[in-house]
Amino acid sequence: SQELEQSPQSLIVQEGKNLTINCTSSKTLYGLYWYKQKYGEGLIFLMMLQKGGEEKSHEKITAKLDEKKQQSSLHITASQPSHAGIYLCGADMGRRALTFGSGTRLQVQP
Amino acid sequence: DSGVTQTPKHLITATGQRVTLRCSPRSGDLSVYWYQQSLDQGLQFLIQYYNGEERAKGNILERFSAQQFPDLHSELNLSSLELGDSALYFCASSPLGGRNTEAFFGQGTRLTVV
Numbered sequence: 457s458q459e460l461e462q463s464p465q466s467l468i469v470q471e472g473k474n475l476t477i478n479c480t481s482s483k484t485l486y487g488l489y490w491y492k493q494k495y496g497e498g499l500i501f502l503m504m505l506q507k508g509g510e511e512k513s514h515e516k517i518t519a520k521l522d523e524k525k526q527q528s529s530l531h532i533t534a535s536q537p538s539h540a541g542i543y544l545c546g547a548d549m550g551r552r553a554l555t556f557g558s559g560t561r562l563q564v565q566p
Numbered sequence: 567d568s569g570v571t572q573t574p575k576h577l578i579t580a581t582g583q584r585v586t587l588r589c590s591p592r593s594g595d596l597s598v599y600w601y602q603q604s605l606d607q608g609l610q611f612l613i614q615y616y617n618g619e620e621r622a623k624g625n626i627l628e629r630f631s632a633q634q635f636p637d638l639h640s641e642l643n644l645s646s647l648e649l650g651d652s653a654l655y656f657c658a659s660s661p662l663g664g665r666n667t668e669a670f671f672g673q674g675t676r677l678t679v680v
Binding site for chain 2: 496497501552559
């Protein structure tokens with residue numbers, strides 16, 4: 457969706473390196489969801505952010521929502537091969553269902 | 567395991583045919599969402615049902631329809647299939663029908679139209 461831009465489209469990193477994925481909306485968001493998808497499989501819920509400035513962490517993954525609630529970043533520290541997959545941001549824009557970004561394909565090289 | 571079950575996992579069918587995809591939501595979830603994921607369009611919302619009633623429509627074609635049954639499972643019917651309908655179809659469920667609820671996704675049904 458052009459309302460929600462996700463970058464980069466793909467990323468190749470060496471194991472142990474840090475990385476950041478961004479998700480930018482043209483509108484203020486009611487909430488922002490991060491999902492991970494392994495190739496051809498279902499989406500795994502990672503985190504949900506609702507408040508401006510909110511930050512959540514789970515294991516080595518940290519997600520933040522900016523104060524204006526228009527941009528979110530997903531940061532992975534010390535990446536591992538198990539982090540490989542497609543990361544999708546889903547935005548609550550006040551509609552019934554989420555609007556998804558185009559996804560970031562992450563490869564982690566051992 | 568998200569608790570959302572979709573069947574079948576894979577489906578191969580010919581153009582012009584009709585198929586039915588099935589979704590069982592997580593226990594207790596009243597809301598079911600259907601999404602289509604294709605390479606060129608990404609993940610697109612099709613339709614939402616809440617407790618048996620249609621709640622919201624997205625980019626769903628007229629050839630597609632859905633329903634949610636009293637036991638809350640849902641079916642997505644795709645008819646007059648075209649090559650471009652080949653995609654992953656996901657079902658998601660959430661406890662309520664409103665916003666700001668986590669949506670749990672099934673493993674998807676991969677539809678190939680030949």
